[in-house]
Amino acid sequence: MYNLLIALGAGVVATLLFGFAVGGGDFSLLYGIVPGVIALLGTYFYLARRSMKQVQALAEQAQQQLQSRNIDRAVEIFKSGYPIGKWQFFVKAQIDAQIGTLLYVAQRFDEAEPYLKNAFAKNWTAKAMLGVLYYKRRKFDEMERVFEEAVAANKKEALLWNLYAYCLWKTKQRDKAIDVLNRGLEHLDxxxxxxxxxKALKNNRxxxxxxxxxxxxxxHLDRMPMQRQRVQFR
Incomplete structure (x- = not known):
């Protein structure tokens, strides 16, 4: 992406400048390599941070629309950030994760699916929603594949492990669900x-x-009790 290319250019320039300057007019890679690496890393860090601040600004704008329950406008705001993806790796995948999550929570499942498929692997919520979507559609092989990818990238997320086990348990695969929770506990300390x-699964509860x-x-695997709904929407 552009940020990396610019950083590489900065690294090359710094390497050449220091290589010639410190080498007494003759190029010396030994003198230029360390300043070049520093310039590369420093430039990339600065540009990447700038790109992520732009994405964060979009998220704040989208949040304002969500407070007014204007989901479509929030989605449009996130999509306006796609060009940032040309500058920084994984930006589009992060934006798609946000869009997919918004649409899923709104129960617009068909619309959410393509965005959830493209979601950044570290966004465990989006990946879990895709896994649950496959569970709802009885595509159990795909459900397991997505959940396996999700737990591999997010080993410390307790709810993710439990969601995976829950979906397996509901598909009458109690032994697999037990195995998933055992694996999860290896990472959850x-x-x-x-x-x-x-313990409940082992005792058939x-x-x-x-x-x-x-x-x-x-x-959307369970309905919120009415009492909690009244408290939430007061």
Whole structure:
């Protein structure tokens, strides 16, 4: 991307300048390489940070629209950031993750799917939503593939491991669900909710997910109790 190309150019220029200057008029790579690397890394860090600040500014604008429940306008604002993707790696994937998440939460599942597919792997919420979407459509092989990719990139996310196990459990794959939670606990350094759900599955009881509150309900696998809905919308 452009940021990397500019940074490489800065590195080459610094290498040449210092290589000739310190080398007494004759080019010396030994004298130029360290300043060149410093120039490359410094320039790239600065440009990458600038690009991410631009994305953050868009997110703040979109949030203002969401407060007015104007989802379509929020999506348009995020899409206006696509050109930034020409400058910085993974920007488009991050924007698609945000758009897909907004549309999924709004239960516009068909619209959300292509954005969730393109989502940045480290955005575990977007990837989990895609996995849940495949679960809802009974595409269980694809569901497992997406969840495996998600947990590989986000090993410390307890809710992600539990979502994966929940979907397996609901598809009558209790042993696989137990295995997933056991794998999750290897990375979570002990996690009460995960341990309780693992114990429940081993004893052929139901998994309990409502203690994650809104983080859980956003996946539309359960209905929020009416009492909580009244409190939320006051």
């Amino acid at each position: 002990g996690h009460d909710k995960t341990e309780r759900n693992l 139901k998994m309990k997910m409502r203690s994650w509150n809104q983080l859980w309900y956003q996946f």
